[in-house]
Amino acid sequence: MSPTPTPALVLDDVSVVRAGRTVWSQGTLAVPAGAVVGVIGPNGAGKTTLFQVALGLLPVAAGRVEVLGAQPRRGDRRIGYVPQNYTAALGDAIRCRDLVTLGLTGHRFGLRRTSDADRARVDEALRRVGALEYADRRMSQLSGGQQQRVAIAQAIVDDAELLLLDEPLANLDLRNQQEIVTLLGELRRERSVTIMVVAHDLNPLLPVLTDAVYLLDGHPHHDPIGEVVQEDLLTHLYGTTVRVVRTAQGDLFTRATGPDPA
């Protein structure tokens, strides 16, 4: 047994090829258990692809991957996943509660009623994200922030050890963004879950991030967040001038100051 906990995600010289094109290569990193990791990089850099590798949905072309100490495999129940544009795709044909229940029992074949124990777990997940009061409504009847909470409830209902959230803050207003970020911080503390978040905008996440995985020049890298929030690195990463502002409270802000588009 190793003295330190098993890392949540290990890449060892991993390359990923999709439709004949190398998405990224030479990925070597270890995401420590219990981290809150921002996954950042320009469009098309392969952030979602990294999640698909971790979920066992996409085999790697080369190298070795370990997720929570095991080879990635589809249906690993220790991973909770919220895809990109997830809530937009859900119509009015499902109640929030039933969607969360599917996260627990949706893979089971056969005619079985949902047990009381399972129902209690669904209620607990909904309560944890603050979605209990609208649990019996349809997904389409909720605001974007409410939908995102339900999506997170579905991801944590089976007591996931690793949460993969793809753009959970997209299309949310500032207040809802902050509430989701606060929720992520709480989940990490209470459940010692590792959280990886794909985000275009790092700013709202900075209060809770401990680490970052950034996709730069076709390779994934991993660093503690303090080392990532550097002007020259972020400027290189996004291809536009980025400035880092440190306030008295120690908050970090990044701001693009590229040439005026007008």
Added chain:
Amino acid sequence: MSAVAASVQFQSDWWQVLQTDFMRNALLGGSLVAIAAGLLGYFVVVRSNAFAAHALAHIGFPGATGALLVGAPVTLGLAVFCVGGGLLIGLLGRRVADREIATGTVLAFATGLGVLFASLASANASTTTSVLFGNLLAVSDDELVVFALFTLAVAVVLALIGRPLVFASVDPAVAEARGVPVRALGVAFVVLLALTITMAVQVVGTLLLFGLVVTPAAAALRLTARPGRVAAIAVAIALLSVWVGLVLAAMVDLPPSFFVVTVSVLVWVAVLVVVRARGRAPAAAGSGCAHTAEGVPTAGRASVL
């Protein structure tokens, strides 16, 4: 005007007509179809497969006329073409809605093929008409047995795969990550749909099929979003449509297809009106959300998912 009046005439002996053997077969056959169609309706709507359902019915048309051409049973021809077409569509992709152009093209080709087979078989106009518009009154004893087997198959398979199929239908990306065989379920579903359409074509015909497979579930979905309840309500609406449709048809001695579809459409319109009226009523307690009124009370705890 007088010609129309002459053809729509109240039949005072409609109760005797309902007792006849062909009416009994029509009631039983129609009920079996209604059950299968109602059970699958939720998935057809949720998977945006309504157009594919319509296309499958048209793909069945050359199957039926082709069967006439080679002297095989019409049900067999329909089943072979619908299941074959269903497998093809199912293998093409899990979201057939993304493939409207391909589906529409296949639909046009199938209809053309159906017309060709019909003329090669020198089928008379009434045979072709019964495929296009259904002929519930011509359900034979043998077909009744086939209908019963198909409906049983749909019910049993759906009981086994229902829960993962709901997951794969409303939430395919997460379902796949959670290890649900999304693709295989899609193929299984489309085969069940093809079996149901094989039956439904003989009840309401290829052109009116929508009214029995899609409309009842669409109405049920306005009332509740719980899959089990949607299925139950859709089955009820479909059964009501077939029964009332047959009685009305017997009363005025006209083909039942029109009445079956009309009842189903009227129920759908009524549900839309009622739900909209309720939606305007003061919203139930809840947070600041535009549409808070769920159409049906959600007191029942048992999840039928």
